[in-house]
């Protein structure tokens with residue numbers, strides 16, 4: 001499908017953009033069950049980045065599904081397409097010089113690997129929000145587990161749809177053992193220690 005399309009090179013380069021923003025772009029790819037804390041921690045991380053003078057953008061599951069991906073359901077096939085499209089969006093945003101945060105369940109290992117492969121080595125940072133299902137279900141911030149248990153939502157992740165946990169994530173966050181502030185600082189420490197921000 002791309003045989004007659006020629007890549008266009010731009011005058012302002014990726015390196016120019018990084019230099020202007022004084023940061024090394026990357027993707028913080030939060031993955032975990034619904035209610036694990038992806039959105040909450042990603043938001044807290046973005047606030048810290050903003051205070052630190054960094055340039056970022058947060059892509060959130062619920063929001064993207066209201067727009068770009070409003071045609072997609074929660075079938076396995078549509079979840080795969082959901083992550084493929086978001087992966088491409090993260091590539092564009094990272095190329096623009098931003099630190100990209102994404103908060104999607106992204107339940108399948110192969111799809112996360114595909115997004116990793118789109119990015120330069122080291123720039124895809126998998127953040128596993130490792131919260132036990134029982135804790136997520138107890139939190140149930142949107143009442144979705146209750147609905148799923150009652151049979152009102154089908155294919156709910158962790159109940160009747162699978163979640164494949166990352167084998168070797170760059171960052172593992174235990175949201176049932178640490179405060180939101182501690183977890184956000186754990187992510188900032190990783191970015192500082194690996195030269196993404198100063």
Ligand SMILES: Nc1ncnc2c1ncn2[C@@H]1O[C@H](COP(=O)(O)OS(=O)(=O)O)[C@@H](OP(=O)(O)O)[C@H]1O
Pocket residue numbers: 033034035039061062065074078079080082083103104105106107142144153154155156157161
């Ligand atoms: N069946 C089913 N399974 C899981 N989640 C469901 C479902 N139906 C609706 N929701 C709500 O949609 C949010 C997950 O969307 P994602 O785009 O992150 O999912 S996925 O990556 O495509 O699996 C998820 O948001 P989070 O709670 O923020 O994870 C839910 O609020």
Ligand SMILES: Nc1ncnc2c1ncn2[C@@H]1O[C@H](COP(=O)(O)OP(=O)(O)O)[C@@H](O)[C@H]1O
Pocket residue numbers: 032033034035036037038039040041103139141175176178179180183
């Ligand atoms: N240590 C913690 N880290 C993250 N979230 C927490 C923590 N303790 C309690 N919570 C609560 O858990 C819920 C997580 O929901 P949310 O961030 O929407 O998860 P997700 O985006 O993974 O679905 C929020 O209501 C949040 O306030």
